[in-house]
Amino acid sequence: MIKTPSFRVAVGTALMIAGGHSFASGFALLEQSASRLGTAFSGTAAVADDATTLFYNPAGMMRLDRAQMSVVASGIDVSSKFNNQGSLPALGQALGGEGGDAGGLHGIPALYVAVPFNENVAAGFGFNVPFGLTLEYDDDWIGRFQASRSEIQTYNFNPSLAFRLNEHVSLGFGLNYQRMLAELTNQVNYTAVIGSVSPALVPLNAGLQGGLVVRGDDAEWGFNAGVLIEFTPRTRLGLAYRSSINYQLEGTINFSPPTPTDPTGAAIVAGASAPGGPLADSGATVDIELPDIATASFYQAIGERAELMIDVAWTGWSSVQFLDVVRDNGVLLSSTPELWEDTWRYAIGMTWKLNDTWKLRGGVAFDETQVPDATRTARLPDTDRKWVALGAHWVPSVAWLIDFGYAHLFSSDTPINQNDGNTALNGLLLGQQESAVDIVSAQLTYRF
Template sequence: MNNRWVVRRYALPVGMLLYCASSSVFASGFALLEQSASRLGTAFSGTAAAADDASTIFFNPAGMAKLTGNEFLVVASGVLISSEFKNGNSQAALGQPLGGDGGDAGDWNAIPAGYFAMLINEQLAVGLGVNAPFGLKLEYDDGWMGRFQALNSEIKTYNFNPALSWRLNEQLSFGIGANYQRIQAELTNAVNYTAVVAQGLQGLVAAGQLAPDDVPGLLAANAGLEGFTAVRGDDSSWGWNAGVLYEFSDDTRVGLSYRSTVDYTIEGSARFRPATATSPIGAGIIAAASAPGATLATGPVSVDLKLPDIATASLYHRMGQVELLADIAWTGWSSIQELRFVRDSGQVLSVTPERWEDTWRYSVGATYQLNDQWKLRGGVAHDGTNVPNSTRTARLPDSYRTWVAIGAQWNSGNSWMVDVGYAHLFAKDARMNQDDGNVAARGWLLGEQESAVDIVSAQVAYKF
């Protein structure tokens, strides 16, 4: 075999050696509906039309016009994600062992929310919601076969939503709210410094400073060099939500709601922990790649991100002791077509194509008033996915999901109401075929991701 061919084979473009979150954490699974236990019990059907407690501030602020008094409401939800990679025929990165299957990347995640609604008069009501509309946490085992593409992926948001509703007449109500939202993100993965050395060796050969025949031995001497990197950042921004509620009668109403996009410039740092090479040439290449201003230098980075807008149409209809509910919701995930990470010098660190698509969600549900104190709930839903097969990554292996939900409400008859809900999400197995732009640097994940989600939620409301 020609040694020059060996050098060219392992030559790695500089951009492909960067961490820069080139596997995306962002996907449709990180938009959180878990803002209400009462709505969870019907698989989030009728969200913009139900208007039976203060959580309507999030789903449709116009619904405050239907409340019969002032109300405090607190919600605690737990989301258990199970997500396991099933290896097909994955390939190891250059100079590295393949590794394990990553274990279960999911775990329990807590989602709190709180609301306060106050009636000013028969026409006006004001409220405040505090919630987390987006969030995610997936963490694979160290040493797994996809470690050069993803280890830990975490997003947190905090949203403060003052809102106002105005009842125009007996049939028509309007609502509007402002949203001050803060985002925090962390992405980590291993770095294949053997691939870094391979690129450096190519440069030395091209400059006439190293004989091609020396390359195989130097690659063997620098095999298994593995480091670590983490990108962390945050930002705050503003958005808005609005809605309309139309009542055909006391028993039938429809609601339309809209939540705006939120534009972020997430600023933070990319931090690298280089591997230690015993080979002097390897150590020199790694030191040069890690020096200030170099390819793998620790330093400030930023990325512009536009979180999607969401439009929802809902129906509520009551027949005696039964309430029927339905939702159609659209999410504009096509707002994210790429992730472009930039250093503070203006140098583009990496550009990751996403090519996400808008999604639709459909849900139907019902409640049954068992007696004066107890109401039972149930519902089903179908969630689409925004991630094309070609851009699905281990950060969030998103796929189509089917919801099955149940719930119940206990009403004290005075001021207190307690709701509980449970849902199981059946996720379609997601095909994984991802090299993250370069097999030598990142390996090649080939297989399927098997995922499922369980959600439990409870809320307490106090009316006065």
């Protein structure tokens, strides 16, 4: 009898979070504004000096004195390399290499339009990418039976309204229509599948491996809300909340089996790949709740030239505890413990006004990871990160604002000790992941 292969854990992971390294706790993306990047995303819910406030706190639209549109382009350059420290090969397979640099350069677009109708009401619309990015290892690497390529894309459409209650307090509310698309690939150890039926056949079928591609998608609704409290024209507090979003990702599981030269091995592979078999193509669904996020931000003008900004943010990643993957015939394919934890982010930044045309920015931040050591995988080798950011603000004319930002993220080497539940099928991935991130962003704002 063919044993149920543990690569099904990877199937579930793909449909849930096929994302790689990203940069605001897990695979959430803060990179929605070049103006905020320059201060390491400090003061995000309180600064409210351009249309990108729609993403961080829609109540901030009440501080805009005219309609404006902001277009943002961010590039995230990820380096993520595995260093082997005693990994073991899967049954009947060569160990393989270390996987090369699984990162790469990724573009993140965003667009915001904010229109104050009068002193008391404003409306806006935003388009952004709040979760995502990719990791892709070499095809012949050590962990190929656990992860080859992992990719997630989300697209968020966010209409918003803001109201001024009085001279000190403004409220904002937005709806979020968010679409998620995920794709995962990895290799499947068919030698071990044959060996689970007859260990004596392993030498005759050594080195047999095939491909697995998993795709899933869904679209759901969420909301965001915020309050902006202006104690004085120079001191304000912003509180913002983005809701969790419950997805039921529907996808497909597709295998590419090899053709063994051994007749008995070929028969076992054919049986496992036949409809209803453990290696058969099928549809699948996964229920997953992406986290809610709460942010408190503080802004203080200091003298005539300086500004101080602080952020404290909480992300509810504990919504991801166990992951159940169900085939389209209702059969439970797998139940995987993720055991993720809630995280905190802390940021502080300052600006310095050189003159009426130029302003300089800087900031530092610390991000916690949601992934415990015990459940960390090569698909999301996440770790705590420290930020250092710089930026500039240029006002070339009354109508145009231009912002630039840069950040470097430092992280410690991350331990990985993972066999996806079965060393014979998947090998043992034992070592450390070394990661570094550079982010650049440019933003063009037109004030009507």
